[in-house]
Amino acid sequence: MNTTDTTIANARREFLLALDDTQVTGEFLRQFLAQAETATPDLLDSYAADEMLADIDAARSDWDVDYYRRQKRCAGYNFSKERLEHLIAVREYFRQGGYKGFVPQAVSNGGAGADKVSHAKREGAPSAYRPSSNLKKFVDEGDPLTIRTALRLELNDNRVTGQDLRNALAWAKGRQPDLLEPYADKNFARAIDPDRSQWLPEYYNNQIVYLKTNFSEERFLHLVEVREHLRQLGVEGFAPIAKPSTPSSQPAPRPRAASPMADQAPSAPPEAVTARPELNPIFKIALLFGGALAAVVIYLSLVK
Template sequence: MTTTATMIGKVREQFLTALDDTQVSTELLRQLVDAAQQCPGVMDTHEVDGITRAIDVDPVSWNSDYFSRQKFFATRNFSKERLEHLIQVRDVFRQRNEKGFTPTIAASPTRKAPMKSASFDYQPSSNLKQFVDDGDLLTIRTAMRMELNDRRLDGAELHAALAWVKGSVSGIFEAVSEGAFAREPIADHNQWTEDYYDLQVTYLKTNFSEKRFLHLIEVREHLRNSAVKGFASTKSTEPNKASGIHSAPPAAQAPSANSRQSIPGGAAERNPAFKAALLIGGAIAAVVVFLVALVR
């Protein structure tokens, strides 16, 4: 099992790698710095010593060598101040269209259309495959939860992802259990609201059972079919329906006693910045998975 210290190290390593990804916007990097600050232990207090040099605020001194040195210093002192400075220097280089920093548009990977034999045709996302290959249960489970946030995926593809992971990773699912933070799912569709979904994500974190994951897929499909904002499909093959997104029917939005419980964990995983990072993939997506895994 990956330790907290190891995951913090991975967050730092992957964030510094993401600075070199020209698809990642300045704003997204800033948002992830803010998110990282919410995880105890990820950020260092800003320090300067004989090896870790001070920040130079004069843009005249900024060049690719300076940027590389500051990245190295950040491996020793992963502070908010140093990261924000790196992002600022990077942004200036992007505005100048300097080699290696020129912004590029993140490609939107296409997914195969779901078929009745989806489990046989399924190709895992690079993020999910990476963590399955690494073999750590905590981060694999986190990556699976993040697949639920990929609005390009429909229920059939999520079922296929579940089947693929189940066949690839021994012991991925726990036995179903109930408790104060893992209550029995509700069958009444009228109570399946956005808050209820977030609550079920929190329950899944407590009890990562196949039954709970399947229930989340079902609730997610219900919210998607009800055109609840934040759940609509973003498949590139579909016409743009952004202007047609509307609120769910009153019955689907009516809060219940269960849905009004505190649900910070589930809602946090649907952070728009996290979704944007997952769509880009690579190091920036790995940052999100490790950050989410740290909040458990």
């Protein structure tokens, strides 16, 4: 399997995972499919149905959770526009019907709630700390979901030090009270392992995925600690990169992929997201999803 095939396989996997994220709207998913169909036709298969792949059933009376799960499994083998659009439609039907596991949780937009943050909390980061333009942009917008993704992008940037990451979290937390979740050990978010002998790149990448499911302070700071441990060992892909003294005349270094689902995906430095936000509204989708799907969306938007 070549790099392109790996990237496509990872992006498909990320899309199917996004279907289970209650904070992702059907409109976001449809926009991604429209973008992918135009810019990356190889991402999508032709529709097929046979004895192994269940046909699409348009009768809503037959739509139950088992039907949805069966169609989702089939989409893993037949990643077609028709099947994916059908999955989104069934998913929307369940959301409107209040089905457990499909209804999005209410998330504060940071408006009135942000006014309640004390001055002391706002001073969590040193006064000399200056957030990246990407992080500042999304903190100013006040959406916890995109702030979380901006922080994950900071983790992936080898120019950023461990102390900068701690400061970034403290700074963002002080300005967005709904940013962090309580630490939880659950499905898709396994427990933190304090045994440093287990802190390998695969462990780090898994914890990145778990952070997406359970964005807690403990997980983020643990990732910073594991990242620094791997840096000290000189593990490939984790070595620190010096920030260029003249950013305007030197190319920005390429950040590491966000997860094992994005190891081969094309990526862009966080500043690239901020530098051309007007290019395409698909950037919002990229920031929401993260992982390989984000890398593919950002890459497609930049090259179009």
